[in-house]
Amino acid sequence: MKALLKRLLPKTLIGRLKKAKEQLGSGFIRLMGRSRLLAKLGYGVLSSRFSRENFVTAAGIRRHHQLNQQPQQQTHARLRRNTHRLEKGLLMQPRREVFGLAYLHQLVSDFSDQAAKNDACSEELQWASSVLTEFFLVADNNEPAIKAAKDRFTAVGYQSETVAYKPYRRDTSLHSQVEFEDFKKLAMQRRSVRWFTDERVPRPLVERAMGAATLAPSACNRQPFNVYIVDQGDKLKRAVKQPMGTSGWEHNIPMLAVFVGDFSSFEAARDRHVPYIDASLAAMNLMLALETLGLSSCPINWPDIEIREQRMAKLLKLDDWQRPIMCLAIGYAQEEGGIAFSQKKLPEQLIRYVD
Numbered sequence: 001m002k003a004l005l006k007r008l009l010p011k012t013l014i015g016r017l018k019k020a021k022e023q024l025g026s027g028f029i030r031l032m033g034r035s036r037l038l039a040k041l042g043y044g045v046l047s048s049r050f051s052r053e054n055f056v057t058a059a060g061i062r063r064h065h066q067l068n069q070q071p072q073q074q075t076h077a078r079l080r081r082n083t084h085r086l087e088k089g090l091l092m093q094p095r096r097e098v099f100g101l102a103y104l105h106q107l108v109s110d111f112s113d114q115a116a117k118n119d120a121c122s123e124e125l126q127w128a129s130s131v132l133t134e135f136f137l138v139a140d141n142n143e144p145a146i147k148a149a150k151d152r153f154t155a156v157g158y159q160s161e162t163v164a165y166k167p168y169r170r171d172t173s174l175h176s177q178v179e180f181e182d183f184k185k186l187a188m189q190r191r192s193v194r195w196f197t198d199e200r201v202p203r204p205l206v207e208r209a210m211g212a213a214t215l216a217p218s219a220c221n222r223q224p225f226n227v228y229i230v231d232q233g234d235k236l237k238r239a240v241k242q243p244m245g246t247s248g249w250e251h252n253i254p255m256l257a258v259f260v261g262d263f264s265s266f267e268a269a270r271d272r273h274v275p276y277i278d279a280s281l282a283a284m285n286l287m288l289a290l291e292t293l294g295l296s297s298c299p300i301n302w303p304d305i306e307i308r309e310q311r312m313a314k315l316l317k318l319d320d321w322q323r324p325i326m327c328l329a330i331g332y333a334q335e336e337g338g339i340a341f342s343q344k345k346l347p348e349q350l351i352r353y354v355d
């Protein structure tokens with residue numbers, strides 16, 4: 001229909017109709033901005049703008065509950081969250097003798113299920129095991145719930161490594177020699193690079209940089225995202241066209257990293273923003289790490305547009321509870337390639353002291 005109208009109607013009329021539609025749309029949105037009720041009516045009923053976000057949130061929670069019913073398949077999210085809750089309890093000041101009862105049994109069950117799996121992550125198990133061991137050492141074992149959990153934990157018979165992944169004192173932690181000026185220099189060196197040489201990006205180098213990216217903070221240490229790397233053939237050609245912001249320079253991107261949120265990591269909609277935040281924090285670490293390894297990058301916006309989302313989901317074979325968050329072009333910078341000046345806001349423009 002649209003194509004037929006395009007052929008039949010004169011170009012000037014099409015232009016005017018487009019403009020009128022845009023004006024109507026922006027007038028409607030401005031009206032919605034007047035009250036929450038109108039916004040709810042507009043975005044909730046009349047427009048489907050947020051339907052993908054709503055769906056991925058619901059599909060994620062659904063998947064989370066499904067996984068909870070199949071402990072052998074449990075993703076690591078709940079184990080990770082509860083282990084972290086327990087380690088935070090361990091470092092509380094003052095520390096209570098009884099804590100964590102709301103999730104302790106769940107944690108021991110998840111630990112036991114994961115320990116029985118052949119493909120469980122040994123590092124993750126080591127962490128959970130160390131934290132639980134420490135907890136049972138210091139908590140009040142006269143408390144029946146703690147005693148029962150300890151017995152179940154001991155019965156798992158997990159052989160832990162010699163290095164314990166348990167909370168430690170700040171004064172024993174690693175201290176880098178990086179001075180502020182060095183760090184600032186690295187931050188200044190990292191600029192959005194859009195012009196790359198055609199040299200292939202070695203995957204081991206990206207894996208090395210990911211080793212620093214994964215050190216980024218993450219809500220309850222869940223790290224609810226994956227990074228899909230597309231670096232060859234037709235898939236690369238198609239992938240680099242999906243975000244809108246690559247127009248005109250997509251042909252010279254040698255590697256595209258797509259940060260994809262995993263919304264099955266959450267049991268409630270209140271946490272729906274976490275994948276966006278956690279993935280972005282890791283992306284920042286990744287960009288800085290890449291710089292230290294001689295590679296450059298450009299973050300690329302992921303637009304919330306149905307057709308693009310569908311194409312990317314098909315290309316990456318994503319599930320309903322996964323969603324692209326942002327992309328990163330990675331490559332060796334063309335030395336003569338241009339860099340936008342992109343003047344930065346001053347600290348005083350950003351900081352607002354609340355006295």
Ligand SMILES: Cc1cc2nc3c(=O)[nH]c(=O)nc-3n(C[C@H](O)[C@H](O)[C@H](O)COP(=O)(O)O)c2cc1C
Nearest residue numbers: 190191192243244245246298299300301326340342
């Ligand atoms: C979330 C995000 C999305 C971005 N999207 C695009 C994009 O689609 N296309 C593009 O060329 N640059 C994109 N950029 C790069 C910005 O234009 C760039 O970061 C900004 O101008 C500051 O410049 P700098 O990165 O060199 O410091 C994006 C950056 C961020 C953080």
